[in-house]
Amino acid sequence: xxxxxxxxxxxxxxxxxxxxxxxxxxxxxxxxxxxxxxxxxxxxxxxxxxxxxxxxxxxxxxxxxxxxxxxxxxxxxxxxxxxxxxxxxxxxxxxxxxxxxxxxxxxxxxxx
Amino acid sequence: xxxxxxxxxxxxxxxxxxxxxxxxxxxxxxxxxxxxxxxxxxxxxxxxxxxxxxxxxxxxxxxxxxxxxxxxxxxxxxxxxxxxxxxxxxxxxxxxxxxxxxxxxxxxxxxxx
Numbered sequence: 001x002x003x004x005x006x007x008x009x010x011x012x013x014x015x016x017x018x019x020x021x022x023x024x025x026x027x028x029x030x031x032x033x034x035x036x037x038x039x040x041x042x043x044x045x046x047x048x049x050x051x052x053x054x055x056x057x058x059x060x061x062x063x064x065x066x067x068x069x070x071x072x073x074x075x076x077x078x079x080x081x082x083x084x085x086x087x088x089x090x091x092x093x094x095x096x097x098x099x100x101x102x103x104x105x106x107x108x109x110x111x112x
Numbered sequence: 113x114x115x116x117x118x119x120x121x122x123x124x125x126x127x128x129x130x131x132x133x134x135x136x137x138x139x140x141x142x143x144x145x146x147x148x149x150x151x152x153x154x155x156x157x158x159x160x161x162x163x164x165x166x167x168x169x170x171x172x173x174x175x176x177x178x179x180x181x182x183x184x185x186x187x188x189x190x191x192x193x194x195x196x197x198x199x200x201x202x203x204x205x206x207x208x209x210x211x212x213x214x215x216x217x218x219x220x221x222x223x224x225x
Contacts (some may be wrong), residue, residue, distance in 0.1 A: 043216035046214075047217065049213060098162055100206075104152065104154035105152075
């Protein structure tokens with residue numbers, strides 16, 4: 001079945017460091033790919049998404065490119081801030097499906 | 113403002129008691145979902161509903177029940193048959209299109225005493 005694998009955390013960075021959180025997926029067909037973010041004690045909210053190969057999703061300085069050849073959707077940010085500390089979830093939604101498949105989440109700590 | 117509300121934010125229950133978690137949305141979404149979140153395990157799907165009066169079991173439905181009598185509402189009952197109910201419960205909704213984003217509520221933290 002469809003699945004999402006993302007790097008284990010926690011990831012700890014200093015402010016202004018470069019961030020990469022790896023995400024790979026297994027799916028039949030042509031899924032849409034998402035990154036969601038969860039701040040402490042809150043629900044998830046969409047960070048960015050891409051719906052077809054080679055699309056780049058971007059928001060708030062975060063970017064991720066849909067790479068079909070490597071089945072990846074890695075999250076990057078050039079300069080993290082303390083306020084980016086959160087848990088990040090990679091997810092996929094397959095064509096015709098109603099069930100979004102989530103990765104296990106990666107916790108990010110950013111130190112001042 | 114459009115969104116999803118869940119209540120209560122924190123809920124305590126004694127072993128052997130059933131408890132119902134509320135989820136309401138005013139986004140006019142057809143699909144609604146319930147997830148359970150445990151530390152380090154990501155989200156696991158409990159139940160989902162694509163339309164009113166219809167719902168399907170997710171990956172961990174045992175010990176839970178739902179109803180979908182109105183488009184806006186999708187309450188979750190945690191029954192006494194659920195062996196380990198202490199968790200963070202998240203409700204979500206979507207337009208149920210092929211590329212659609214899920215919108216999440218703020219969650220309910222259930223603790224069994």
